[in-house]
Amino acid sequence: MALELIKATALILALGLLQGFNARFWRENQSASDLFSGLIFGGMCVVGMLMPIVLAPGLIFDGRSAVLAMASVFGGPLVGAVAGFVAAAHRLSIGGPGAAVGVTVIAASVLLGLGFRAAAARGLVQRGFWEFLAFGVLVHGVVLIIFNWLPAAFAARIYDELALTYVLTLAPATALLGLLLQDLERRTETERALVTSEARMHAITEAIPDVLMVLDEDGRYLKVRAPEAGLLAAGIDELKGRLMGDVLPADKAALFLDFIQATLASQTAQVLEYELDTITGTRTFEARARALDALYDGRRAVVLLTRDITERVRLEQEQRIAAIAFESQQGMMITDARSVILRVNKAFTEITGYAPEEAIGHKTSMLSSGHHDAAFYQAMWASLARDGVWEGEIWNRRRNGEVFPERLSVSAVRSTRGEVTHYVAAFMDITHSKAAEDEIRRLAFYDALTGLPNRRLMSDRLNQAMAASARSGQHGALMFIDLDDFKNVNDLLGHHNGDLLLQKAGARLRDIVRETDTVARFGGDEFVVLLACLSETADEAAQQAERIAEAMLAALSRPYMLDGHVRQNSASIGVAMFKGTDHSLDEMMRRADLSMYESKQLGKNRVRFFDPVMRETVTARLRMEDEIRSALAARQFDVFYQPQCEEGHGIVSAEALLRWRHHTKGYIPPVEFIPVAERAGLMPALGRYVMREALDEQARWARDPVTAHLTVAINISAAQLYQPDFTGEVLESITRSGADPHRVVLELTESILLDDMHGAIAILEKLREHGIRFSIDDFGTGYSSLGYLQSLPINELKIDRSFVRELPQSANSLAIVKTIVALASALDMKVIAEGVESESQRAVLFENGCRHFQGYLFARPLPADEFSALVHRRHPAQGE
Known part of the structure; x- marks a missing residue:
């Protein structure tokens, strides 16, 4: 039982x-x-x-x-x-x-x-x-x-x-x-x-944004988990079971092995910051590791959590940069959303005169100048609300009451909810640059010698007059006036007296016309007069224009009292009548010019109205156009070189100048054939010819130790610059000739660059990448502004000979020269004075900061072989 x-x-x-x-x-x-x-x-x-x-x-x-x-x-x-x-x-x-x-x-x-x-x-x-x-x-x-x-x-x-x-x-x-x-x-x-704990731990490891790795003491990957594959040096399956030394660069593997050993020897967590090339690029990580108490698969191991801190490091770096930038040369100011000043920098105090303790806690209106109305500020705040930023020029007031212009940029800082919390303002005192720009702007539309409107302003007024004529039905007249034999004045009495005569002639013309009319100087001895609002009847309008033209002839023929001389001079006047806008501006200019030319051909000192049958003039010009084409084919053009000297260094460069060696007339000056070539569209071909010859010569200079240091300056016309493949032509010519692009300067006028600013910038930037430099020729005679100079990759400015000619006597010319030199210095540009003919001119230019000169004081334009010989004579030591 x-x-x-x-x-x-x-x-x-x-x-x-x-x-x-x-x-x-x-x-x-x-x-x-x-x-x-x-x-x-x-x-x-x-x-x-x-x-x-x-x-x-x-x-x-x-x-x-x-x-x-x-x-x-x-x-x-x-x-x-x-x-x-x-x-x-x-x-x-x-x-x-x-x-x-x-x-x-x-x-x-x-x-x-x-x-x-x-x-x-x-x-x-x-x-x-x-x-x-x-x-x-x-x-x-x-x-x-x-x-x-x-x-x-x-x-x-x-x-x-x-x-x-x-x-x-x-x-x-x-x-x-x-x-x-x-x-x-x-x-x-x-x-x-245990199951619950493992599930919880799995959920935690899956939720954390960190890379989790278990590594044994040899640096073998035992376990790898990453929220995204881009945080690893290779795929997870590629890492498991492999040693770090097989995956990472040797220096990074050694760094991690030392880190693992330090972690195994410590009872606390260890921290390491490092950079690693991952699948998606180089990133910065922060690793925290701790030794496992128990063996992992029979090995001593550490568990390592790695967090991608690339963005944090970038933000910290940006904050450091921002802190440095805050103490820049610009005035900086931070306000709250109500425009109460919270912080200012040292430059703020230097510009405004307000110490930090005087500004902080006050509203920005303490700086208001009173120059701007409510609409100005409403537009500013509207821009800030719409775009989050406002930039522009504004007038503010210093602590001492002085009103000054500044360039201001204001940015709104928003919270994560999109609410404005602060404003950051950066500003720069532009008093001096504004003064320089105002001076240059004055030169933009007015001739520096006579104070009369220049070509640019006249073109604008002619357009307006033609438009007004179309509305009113009244006729108008355009007159081209050329002083007869003016070259003799310069040759016999000197350029100073020539300039004085031009000033007096301009004043006489201005005294004759009405206030509604315009008298302009186009350069040299050429004046242009615009008569607007004449009669609606063609005959009466022509009679009115003729009376005024005859009065001009009489006035210009009166004796001129010059320095120690009495000079009598005549003029030739061409008149082109217009009504409305039937003809383009260029056509009107051409008609008046043809009429003036015809007047000279008929014996000078007379008025000539445009006649549509002026075929002789046109024929002559067409004949010259054909001759220019033939001369190009026969290589009858020569390139001369005028030295450009640097104080203390002698000849450092040369300007390439075109001369026409006519087969019967001898050398024809550029002033006679260049206008014809421009009208005929031949400037690109002439420009290519000069470019080819000048680059070949520069390559020859480079092979001679005496001339190897020389730079060649080449003039570029508007028609040439804006050719479809101008950049390619220049670079191909440099490659073909073997010239050094770093010793090539292209000279351009201001008007050329302003025809198509964006196009010019693109062309010049591409050429600059190859080492080519750029110069503004005849600076100060056209339109220029600080924005224009800063936008283009310009390396040097050439002071126009019209300013140099009046030195040292003219205070106005001296002021202009000082302004140009100061502007060039501020923009880190070289400045060259052209037309230097006397030692006194050179001395004044040198005293005011100009170190580069060009003119007859140093040498006239010379053929290539004579120029090289001149350099050898003046620089003998370089050839030993």
Whole structure:
């Protein structure tokens, strides 16, 4: 009998193993696990009842009480109920006199187990061996009491043969089963906690924006996880199992190995900042590493978290740069959204006169000059609100009350919500540059010598007059006036007296015309007069123009009182009438010019109206055009070179000048054939010819030690500059000739550059990339501004000979020269004075900062061989 009970006990313990499997299998579904547990416990009871201790038919004993009690203790009501139901159903199916008592034992075991479970949950009883043993004694004691319900004969036999063995066997079995199930429960909870912890850790590692790596002490990648592949030196699959030295550059691998060893030797986290070439480029990282307490796959290892701090480093660098920039030469001011000053820099104080403590806390209106109306400031604030930035010129007031112009840039700083929090203002005092620009702007539209409007202003007024004529129906007249034999004045009396005569002639013309008319000087001895608002009748308008022209002839023919000389001079006048805009501006200029030319051809000192049948003049010009073309083909053009000298260094460069060696007329001066070539569109061909000859000569200079230092300056016309492939032609010519592009200067006039500013910038920038430099010829006679000079890659300015000619006597010319030299110095440009003919002119220019000169004082334009000989004579030491 005892053996049968021991078998039942063994079966009970086997139940624990089966329950352990169930707990692991149904880990994720508690209800299914409880149901299956109930079936297991109930099934074990059935198995036990199939191997019972049989005292009599229908009277059996087994370990179901221990199983059901512990099923209820550890499984709860559902497990206990299912197990009890299965066991009871089977016991009833067996039948016999003990069936009712057997079912009662089943119910009692379940209820006692639930009672113990409730007591343990309330802390009334512990779950230990002795408690389980006592509980087993209690359960089987109750079972023995229930046996009293059996017939007396059966009950007596049970107490005599089975009771003691029953209790002594099943009570310890109950305790052992309880310990087994308790251990199983704890292991299951531990596994669940581990699974939960691993899931939580996985979620955390997946959520962090850092690269996570586990590296062994040799630098081998054991585990790699990255939020994006671009943060790694290679793909994750390529890294796992490989050594850092196989993936990273040697210096980076050594750095990491040292870092790993330092981490393994430390009990605290270690930090390393480094740069690494990743899949997406070079990035900056901050790594934090700590040694793992346990071995990882049998190796000592560290866990390393790496964060991409590229953007943070960039922002920090920008902040440092911003801090340095704040202390720049520009005045800087930071305000809040209400324009209250929060911070200023040193330059702010130097410009405005306000110390920081005097400005901070006050509104920016403290600087207001009163020069701008409310509409100006409304437009400024509207721009800031719309674009977040405003730039422009503004007048402000210094602490001492002085009003000054400044270049101001204001930027709005917005929060992440888009609200303006601050304004940052940067400004620069432009008092001096404004004065220089005003002076140059004055020269933009007026002739420096006579003070009369220049070609640019006259062209504008002629356009306006033609448009007004179209509206009113009134005629107008354009007159070209050329002083006869003016060259003789310069040759006989000197350029100073020539300039004085030009000034007096301009004044006489201005005295004759009405205030609504315009008298302009186009250069040299050429004046242009515009008569507007003449009669609506063509004959009357022509008579009005003729009367005024005759008055001009009379005035210009009166004697001129010059310095120590009396000079009488005549003039030739050409008149072109116009009404409306039937003819273009260029056509009107051409007609007046043709008329003036015809006047000279007829004997000078007369007025000539434009006649559409002036074929002789046109024929002559066409003849010259053909001769120019033939001369180009026959290579009858020569390139002369006029030295450009630097104080203390002698001849440093030369300007290439074109001369026409006519087969019958000898040398023809450029002033005669260049205008014809311009009208005929021949300037690109002439320009290419000069370019080719000058570059060949520069290449020859480079091969001679005496002349190797020389730079050649080449004049470029508008027609040549804006040719479709001008850049390619220049570079091809340089390559073909072997000339050094760093010793080539292209000279251009201001008007050429302003015809197409953007196009000129593109052309010049491309040529500058190859080392070619640029010079502004006749500077000060056209339109120029600081913006224009800053936009173009200009290297030098040439002071026009008209300013040099009046030195040192003319204070106005001296002021202009000083302005140009100062402007060139401020813009880091070289300045050259042309037309220097006397030592006194050179001395004045030198005293005022000019170090480069060109003119007859140094040498006239020379043929190439004579120029080279001159350089050899003046620089003999260089040839030794």
